[in-house]
Amino acid sequence: MTIKLVDIYAGYRRGDFILKGVDMEITGDTIMLGPNGSGKTTLMRTLLGISVSKRGKIIIDGVDIDSIKGAPGLLSGNLPELFMLSRLPVKHVAKFYLDLIGGDYNYFEELVTRIGEKGVLGKKFYELSAGLKTIVLDALALASKANYVLLDEPFESLDPARRVAMLNEIVESKSVKIMSTHTTWLLNSLGDWSVYLMVEGLVYGPLKPRELLDLKVSKKPVGGIVLSIKLRSGGEVYLTKTTGTPISGIDSLDKLYEVLTWQ
Amino acid sequence: MAVGRVCRFYLRSILSDMNFWGWSVAFLIFWLFMGAYVYGAGVTMEEFIKQFPEGTPRTIIDEAWNKYVLYYTASWYGSIALFSMSSLAVGLIYYIYYSTIPIRYLIKYSKASVSKFYAGFTLAAITGIMVSVVILIATTTLLFSYRFYGVGLLKLENLIVPKSPVGVLATTIAGGVLMYFISSTVALLVVVLKKPRALGLASFLPYVLSFGLGMAGLIATGGSIHFSPFNIILVLNYHYYANATLVLDEPVTLMWRSAMEGTGQVLEPGTLWLALLGWIALFALISIALFKKQKGVSLEQIVSG
Numbered sequence: 001m002t003i004k005l006v007d008i009y010a011g012y013r014r015g016d017f018i019l020k021g022v023d024m025e026i027t028g029d030t031i032m033l034g035p036n037g038s039g040k041t042t043l044m045r046t047l048l049g050i051s052v053s054k055r056g057k058i059i060i061d062g063v064d065i066d067s068i069k070g071a072p073g074l075l076s077g078n079l080p081e082l083f084m085l086s087r088l089p090v091k092h093v094a095k096f097y098l099d100l101i102g103g104d105y106n107y108f109e110e111l112v113t114r115i116g117e118k119g120v121l122g123k124k125f126y127e128l129s130a131g132l133k134t135i136v137l138d139a140l141a142l143a144s145k146a147n148y149v150l151l152d153e154p155f156e157s158l159d160p161a162r163r164v165a166m167l168n169e170i171v172e173s174k175s176v177k178i179m180s181t182h183t184t185w186l187l188n189s190l191g192d193w194s195v196y197l198m199v200e201g202l203v204y205g206p207l208k209p210r211e212l213l214d215l216k217v218s219k220k221p222v223g224g225i226v227l228s229i230k231l232r233s234g235g236e237v238y239l240t241k242t243t244g245t246p247i248s249g250i251d252s253l254d255k256l257y258e259v260l261t262w263q
Numbered sequence: 264m265a266v267g268r269v270c271r272f273y274l275r276s277i278l279s280d281m282n283f284w285g286w287s288v289a290f291l292i293f294w295l296f297m298g299a300y301v302y303g304a305g306v307t308m309e310e311f312i313k314q315f316p317e318g319t320p321r322t323i324i325d326e327a328w329n330k331y332v333l334y335y336t337a338s339w340y341g342s343i344a345l346f347s348m349s350s351l352a353v354g355l356i357y358y359i360y361y362s363t364i365p366i367r368y369l370i371k372y373s374k375a376s377v378s379k380f381y382a383g384f385t386l387a388a389i390t391g392i393m394v395s396v397v398i399l400i401a402t403t404t405l406l407f408s409y410r411f412y413g414v415g416l417l418k419l420e421n422l423i424v425p426k427s428p429v430g431v432l433a434t435t436i437a438g439g440v441l442m443y444f445i446s447s448t449v450a451l452l453v454v455v456l457k458k459p460r461a462l463g464l465a466s467f468l469p470y471v472l473s474f475g476l477g478m479a480g481l482i483a484t485g486g487s488i489h490f491s492p493f494n495i496i497l498v499l500n501y502h503y504y505a506n507a508t509l510v511l512d513e514p515v516t517l518m519w520r521s522a523m524e525g526t527g528q529v530l531e532p533g534t535l536w537l538a539l540l541g542w543i544a545l546f547a548l549i550s551i552a553l554f555k556k557q558k559g560v561s562l563e564q565i566v567s568g
Contacts, residue, residue: 011562012561012563013561013563042563048368049367049368049370049371050367051562052560052561068371068372069370070370070371070374070376071371071372072372072374075371076372081562082365082368084272084358085357085358085361086272086276087276087279096272099268100265100268100373101372101373101374102374146372
């Protein structure tokens with residue numbers, strides 16, 4: 001069970017690629033950690049086949065993504081773009097979608113009513129609060145029971161209790177999970193996952209969560225450098241074992257740039 | 264099976280959409296009412312009878328009256344059915360536009376192939392059009408029969424029902440397929456041109472064209488306008504509703520007079536069917552070409568431009 005990305009250039013906005021030569025190999029549960037705008041969602045879209053890769057190769061379980069067709073149960077995700085525009089209640093959209101991809105509607109229903117609310121199924125998607133939308137999308141991805149489940153910011157807009165409940169559900173899922181987030185609070189709970197850092201369209205890693213939390217962010221090339229991250233501005237950021245701002249102290253990677261400014 | 268699933272999903276979406284009931288059904292029932300009672304206010308037996316020389320047998324006048332109101336009703340039904348189809352096309356354009364993203368995922372990671380998905384979608388569009396057409400035929404029949412015969416004279420044989428239900432059904436199905444491919448062409452063109460902000464404006468194109476060309480062919484002019492993809496639906500529905508002879512050079516509302524006088528070039532329905540099938544084939548080919556082309560368009564350019 002491996003997803004391999006080789007030199008991927010994908011996503012196109014204002015004349016420039018969003019992913020600029022991504023190389024990575026996913027063999028188990030993985031966290032993509034990076035600030036907003038770093039390309040995490042584009043990476044997920046590219047794996048799901050909805051964003052076009054202009055260069056490079058993606059191989060899923062030994063098969064080139066371009067030649068994959070009619071493979072229900074291989075890969076699913078929680079991105080809203082995957083779902084058809086509809087004014088139907090959530091239960092109809094979910095039944096249709098899970099039926100096509102070979103998922104488990106009963107599990108979806110149980111999960112949505114347990115973590116969300118009972119009335120969610122009868123409501124239209126656009127009528128839901130931001131938190132309930134996240135729960136529905138996460139539940140659809142998990143209920144697919146696909147080999148690989150891609151979860152883009154699965155805790156966005158969730159209150160703390162629901163965040164923990166959803167995290168438990170994700171951890172217990174038997175699928176290989178690839179989760180993107182800009183928050184660091186969950187790293188302690190996912191000790192055996194691999195972490196890739198994603199900054200400005202490039203991927204760095206993998207590391208183990210504990211290793212990452214022990215690192216520090218520095219603008220200067222001090223001793224004990226583990227990773228060096230290239231910035232669009234031409235400068236570099238260093239993750240070191242010795243000097244700088246501890247990553248464990250940055251609750252959101254969105255603050256990475258602020259930390260660098262302060263230094 | 265995937266075709267059935269996709270069809271059920273989109274049919275349910277169409278039938279639960281208030282825009283469908285508002286614009287494709289209720290708004291057009293309002294216009295049928297206008298046709299029967301406002302625009303048709305002057306269509307009365309008292310006025311009609313004045314056109315005949317004194318002493319004309321009543322049976323001849325009654326027969327002529329029956330034909331006249333049938334043609335009048337058929338011309339209203341023809342145009343209203345066209346406007347109903349084109350208003351549904353506005354919604355279809357949105358559905359097709361936004362389906363281009365999930366379809367990329369579904370053809371890879373679900374049981375649905377492109378052909379199955381779009382076959383299901385087309386079936387749903389045709390069924391949605393059939394639903395609106397059945398309601399509009401029933402309304403036309405009851406409203407115009409009541410208007411021209413009243414309760415006292417209203418007998419089963421006086422009900423202004425379509426003379427050829429099979430012809431009306433065939434025109435509705437073919438019209439539904441044509442509208443689907445016109446919608447698909449417009450939606451995919453917006454994707455390929457990477458102009459998502461033009462979607463709102465472009466979605467009204469079939470509606471505006473069907474009104475403009477349809478009204479022109481209905482009351483103003485004849486000739487090649489009857490071969491436009493929109494007018495063909497109008498003219499064929501008129502023909503099958505009234506079993507009316509079609510005259511090429513006349514607008515629809517004046518065809519009956521030319522036919523009675525034996526003037527003008529007769530337009531065979533078979534010729535219109537050939538043109539209709541040609542239009543369907545043309546828009547289907549354009550849609551397929553555009554669908555292939557849109558695969559290279561990045562999602563970011565579809566969503567935000």
